[in-house]
Amino acid sequence: MAFGPASRLGVSAFEDTPPLELVPRSSWEDLESIIRAVYRQVLGNAYVMESERAAIAESQFKRGELSVREFVRAIGKSELYRSRFFESSPRYRFIELNFKHFLGRTPDGLEETRRHSTILDTEGFEAEIDSYLDTDEYQNAYGENIVPYYRGYKTQPGQTMVGFTHMFAMLRGSSSSDLKGSISGKKPVLNQYLIQQTPLSVIAPSGGSAGEGWSFQDTSQSARTRLGVGAGEEGKVYRIEVTGYRSALKVNRVSKFRRSNQVYLVPFDKLSQEYQRIHQQGGVIASITPVN
Incomplete structure (x- = not known):
């Protein structure tokens, strides 16, 4: 990393x-x-x-x-x-x-x-x-x-x-x-x-430049979203951890998400689509790692 x-x-x-x-x-x-x-x-x-x-x-x-x-x-x-x-x-x-x-x-x-x-x-x-x-x-x-x-x-x-x-x-x-x-x-x-004995994503603290960083928060099971996992010909699933969600508006930057961290489990054939969606919603991707 x-x-x-x-x-x-x-x-x-x-x-x-x-x-x-x-x-x-x-x-x-x-x-x-x-x-x-x-x-x-x-x-x-x-x-x-x-x-x-x-x-x-x-x-x-x-x-x-x-x-x-x-x-x-x-x-x-x-x-x-x-x-x-x-x-x-x-x-x-x-x-x-x-x-x-x-x-x-x-x-x-x-x-x-x-x-x-x-x-x-x-x-x-x-x-x-x-x-x-x-x-x-x-x-x-x-x-x-x-x-x-x-x-x-x-x-x-x-x-x-x-x-x-x-x-x-x-x-x-x-x-x-x-x-x-x-x-x-x-x-x-x-x-x-x-x-x-598991490592953690290295996430910058809050107070950084716009769109970057947030206070550390454990991404528990309640924060995970499955997006068609198991679907697709490739058969591979990726874990995307997102931090720093905020509104794209310059005046009101309050996030619509109750948690600052979100984890998505995404099949390979939807990876690019999900990447674009996250950035459109103002999220910052902390890590993308294969699950299987």
Whole structure:
């Protein structure tokens, strides 16, 4: 699959922002920047009110009593993180967000999420937070004084294409948040795909240029339409996934479809006709793949 520029995939802000690192004799402004970056990363870009900030941990960090990693740990174990993600989300949604917030990637598979589910059962919330920060992976990626950052959307040695595509479903652009930026709401985004080890279409987030992109939404069975499947001499069927449906009118761009994603199962002899129809209705084709 050929990917467009980073700006079209919603990761340009992450690509253009170098990692922040605490260095000796950092200025007061540098310390403040690191604190803001930690809140942004650990809390999934959610807005933090002044009254919600961890004043004691911030003071300890500014006095040099905490490294960046220990400040990340303090925010991760805070009542704010607990209430926003642990107490208000299903277990597997909480775990997939922990991977994103602390390791900058998604779970590698179902077994990895199960291990963390066991930690929650046997050792509790704080041990679950420690289980990311005390790993060799965290140390190798960030060390003691680099603010964690999203890295799962970059191809890396040993990374599967499945995990690579999953990160785009979790990372919906720098303006989204993990509280309000996902159409899935509080439901797990990846759980069924981890179980099946299936990749996802890479779809640009909403806010792109006209006719392109939409927020990620699972295309469940209810969104699928069969158009004469099985008919035709060729005998082949193709799965067309469409995203970004909107009206062709320039003033009113509200889509007539209740779902932003649609999936059509189309026989080969109707493929060209369906392609034209989709574009006439303002849809953007995300993928065309053979079913049989």
